[in-house]
């Protein structure tokens with residue numbers, strides 16, 4: 001992605017990168033390996049460097065810009081909120097954006113999820129969902145799964161079940177990790193029914209061992225995100241909810257990444273036909289134009305706090321600008337039928353992935369639920385992943401560099417890479433992205449050991 005084109009305006013790429021590297025700390029990274037992508041502006045499914053080079057966004061940034069970049073209606077709503085003279089007031093106030101967003105989310109969420117606590121982002125939503133579960137049940141322990149990510153704050157990090165937790169230990173107490181629906185290197189069974197039954201038998205054993213009366217909640221990603229885009233087998237969510245209900249354990253669905261249309265349903269747990277007790281949301285809620293997260297709360301739990309203090313708060317709770325942005329995003333999602341659009345584009349993505357799998361021997365497997373997809377790369381015909389757990393492979397590094405040099409933005413991690421474009425993407429733009437992937441996969445094919 002080099003260019004000798006004149007910069008469009010403001011800082012050039014080199015100056016921007018140098019200053020950002022010198023004075024700002026990059027996340028999850030050894031700083032001397034960071035090569036930030038210089039971005040001057042964005043539009044629809046594209047980002048532009050200061051020199052005007054165009055990059056196709058095949059990951060909606062951190063799987064969050066669901067309505068696409070720079071949507072005029074969302075931008076106008078944010079400007080209108082600023083012009084209305086109400087940007088920030090303290091969280092003990094009542095404001096129109098807060099009133100309207102609470103009511104809107106209550107209408108959108110199924111069942112009796114009728115009350116919302118607004119945060120700044122996903123990790124804070126997870127923190128507060130856990131706090132609510134503990135206060136409501138009077139129990140302390142939280143079950144969470146390996147192969148999960150729940151956020152970078154102390155408690156959310158401890159809920160997390162993947163390597164980013166390791167360096168952050170010891171973290172918040174009270175978490176018990178279980179092997180989730182998708183163990184990394186073995187399977188609970190050959191078909192969905194066996195997988196669900198065996199997994200839940202194991203889970204109940206853990207619950208018995210821990211003492212059900214000590215467990216407040218289990219937190220799961222409704223569809224596992226960063227750790228590979230793994231939707232649960234059909235019937236799992238219902239069976240899990242029934243098991244937890246039997247023990248008085250609440251279910252917290254983390255919809256931070258999978259929510260707001262990404263999977264072809266407004267909320268991903270709707271695929272499983274359940275109503276969780278608590279829901280953590282962020283990212284797609286405002287399409288990340290402005291920071292905002294939320295915890296959705298079922299009526300009986302909300303009712304409890306009529307008579308009991310909610311021992312939680314944030315300076316930016318129910319921020320007017322965030323609430324206004326979320327309302328505009330939800331309107332755009334409805335007007336442009338983006339949830340339906342994600343569902344309709346799923347077969348298009350799967351067909352493109354199938355074509356690639358026909359042609360490229362290094363593809364191990366692929367999947368997409370709505371516009372939430374991943375392609376895994378294998379090392380050999382035995383199906384071994386090209387990179388080990390939490391590791392890399394030179395061919396994957398080259399593939400990532402190829403995507404970048406050819407104007408495709410997506411995440412390459414371990415032995416897989418993501419296909420999570422904005423829900424506004426056209427079929428033609430999808431094919432534009434898959435054409436770049438097609439060429440890139442020659443790199444991993446060359447590394448295939450046979």
Ligand SMILES: Cc1ncc(COP(=O)(O)O)c(C=O)c1O
Pocket residue numbers: 062120121122123124126149150151152221225226254255256257258282283
């Ligand atoms: C499933 C899930 N939960 C929580 C979070 C944390 O959200 P945030 O980074 O907004 O704190 C993320 C972020 O990627 C996520 O994917």
